[in-house]
Amino acid sequence: MSTNSSTAESKAVDMAAVRQIVDRAVKAAVPANQMTTRKIRPESDYGFPEPQPLAGLQAALSVARLAQNQAYTFAKGLRGEGSSWDEIADLLEIEWSEDYVRRERAFELVAGPVSSYSYDRYVFFTCGGPRGCGERITDRGPYNGYPSDNEDGHTEGCRRLAAEVEAYRRKQDELDRRAEVMDEALPLVTDTFGKETVRRVRYVQSHGGRYQGWSTSETLAVALVLRDDERLGEVGYSDHEEALRRIMSGMSTPPRDPAGWLATVRAAATGLQD
Known part of the structure; x- marks a missing residue:
């Protein structure tokens, strides 16, 4: 959400x-x-x-x-x-930081400090919602992958837990699929600017959406790859085609197919295919 x-x-x-x-x-x-x-x-x-x-x-x-x-x-x-x-x-409006994972930080704040007699934090809640089993759950935090590894107390066959596990599996499958796409597309990015754009996009993705002090063309390329219309507008280019033309005008040897170049860079940087 x-x-x-x-x-x-x-x-x-x-x-x-x-x-x-x-x-x-x-x-x-x-x-x-x-x-x-x-x-x-x-x-x-x-x-x-x-x-x-x-x-x-x-x-x-x-x-x-x-x-x-x-x-x-x-x-x-x-x-x-x-x-x-x-x-x-x-x-909770928890900002991205290199010092913590946002969801883990949320758990730690809600759970409160570690008690004097335990090294672990816990959050207790009743499994509710339309699929809830109604049992009292011990939540050890989002540190492991599968929800069933983090939560104790659900009834066997709890529909909510099953849905959370399935959502996690789908997410992992999607991450694996995108990793395959990136591996296949990366060798196809042969120009220096394209390779640097891949690197910059991955930086933004791994740093909570934060851009560095790049040039206008560099920022536009990253924003186009990420379909970041807000950043494009901040730089003064609300139109995608206009932004792409600006990028091409600054390249010593622009590609013959700018849209295809952008799609390949996007696939290599994010695993998303047009």
Whole structure:
């Protein structure tokens, strides 16, 4: 599930109401002797009650921690309904990092710190959703491949678990198929710019969609291969054919079939065939 956080937030949450609730919660957490009055003007007799800065900061951080813990509780509920850790990572807006895998980071945050008597983290949920078996499940996290290796407690023949295992198998089969396509297509990319484009595309794929400071033509080539219309627009080329012409104009020996060249580079870099 892909989540546009700003759009989803605006549709699902009344931020004006949230601000009022947070303001009331912070003020309620501050002792009366640590409140002050902020006047509209120095000479005014009327003002607003407001926490002193240190007390306000401490209260706001406490409210934020409680709200975050509540979010993790709801994330466990989503896990029970059938959401994957990848989907939950999107909802928690976990950024890509070289230091962790996003779905594993989501699990670790929701599970909380390792207990003093165990080296492992666990998330417990009831197997729900339309295919759920209704049993209490122990989730050890998305570290292994098969869902059945990560979750204990499902009834034999649980339809939800079977569907998750089948989805995992299909994903692995697709990855294997794409790997074969890449192996077959890579030798067909013979020009230097094409080879460098393959390398750049694979960099973007393995770094959470991050581009480096490449030239306009280099960026356009990567964006075309990935069909990244957003990046094409940022560079000023919303039309694919126009972008491809720009790339060809910068090549010392452009290919006779630009569209075929692009398709071959795409196959070699991503395993996707036009």
